[in-house]
Amino acid sequence: TQLLEQSPQFLSIQEGENLTVYCNSSSVFSSLQWYRQEPGEGPVLLVTVVTGGEVKKLKRLTFQFGDARKDSSLHITAAQPGDTGLYLCAGDSSASKIIFGSGTRLSIRP
Amino acid sequence: ETGVTQTPRHLVMGMTNKKSLKCEQHLGHNAMYWYKQSAKKPLELMFVYSLEERVENNSVPSRFSPECPNSSHLFLHLHTLQPEDSALYLCASSAIDGQSYEQYFGPGTRLTVT
Numbered sequence: 001t002q003l004l005e006q007s008p009q010f011l012s013i014q015e016g017e018n019l020t021v022y023c024n025s026s027s028v029f030s031s032l033q034w035y036r037q038e039p040g041e042g043p044v045l046l047v048t049v050v051t052g053g054e055v056k057k058l059k060r061l062t063f064q065f066g067d068a069r070k071d072s073s074l075h076i077t078a079a080q081p082g083d084t085g086l087y088l089c090a091g092d093s094s095a096s097k098i099i100f101g102s103g104t105r106l107s108i109r110p
Numbered sequence: 111e112t113g114v115t116q117t118p119r120h121l122v123m124g125m126t127n128k129k130s131l132k133c134e135q136h137l138g139h140n141a142m143y144w145y146k147q148s149a150k151k152p153l154e155l156m157f158v159y160s161l162e163e164r165v166e167n168n169s170v171p172s173r174f175s176p177e178c179p180n181s182s183h184l185f186l187h188l189h190t191l192q193p194e195d196s197a198l199y200l201c202a203s204s205a206i207d208g209q210s211y212e213q214y215f216g217p218g219t220r221l222t223v224t
Contacts, residue, residue: 004152025215028112030209030210031209031210033210033212040217040218040220041217042114042202042215042217043200043215044212045214048210048212050209052208060205089206092210092211094211095141095160095165096158098155098213099152099155099204100152100155101152102150102152105154
């Protein structure tokens with residue numbers, strides 16, 4: 001059974017600090033996505049990484065896919081209260097093989 | 111019209127009721143999905159329809175019955191549910207391009223079974 005483990009489960013930091021969230025698996029994925037979910041809404045796609053070692057930047061967010069395509073990290077620089085939410089990673093190998101991690105709940109204190 | 115819509119947003123039903131959840135996507139995608147999101151558990155993929163054919167049924171109890179009449183619409187028919195079925199039910203759609211299956215989610219239906 002494929003599993004994606006996210007760490008930490010919860011993170012509460014002060015505005016302006018940096019943070020990193022991790023997504024790890026023993027399985028290889030064709031691609032990996034990161035989503036953010038706010039209360040009462042569905043997850044919203046942030047980024048997709050496909051190539052081992054790939055790094056993508058989205059403003060203050062930096063996403064990295066591991067060389068072996070088994071793990072990924074999300075780094076946020078100078079966190080803002082608007083970054084608060086549940087961050088989910090998901091790996092896929094086909095339309096019917098999509099696995100979500102358990103999520104990291106991030107809270108940014110003003 | 112926004113990408114993926116779901117109705118109703120909230121539903122309270124008794125264990126003997128029959129109800130249906132509806133999902134519609136306006137993105138031109140050819141795959142649609144039902145997920146269950148419970149507290150403290152990862153998102154669980156329930157059903158996948160690709161080109162209107164069901165390609166995945168992840169050991170979901172028969173009290174959940176999906177229907178995909180065309181590539182834009184997806185239903186989840188519910189009957190004789192249990193209290194543990196209370197959860198957020200999310201619909202998603204994706205393109206199928208062979209490289210990644212980026213999920214575009216609706217806002218979800220918050221289901222409470224009493």
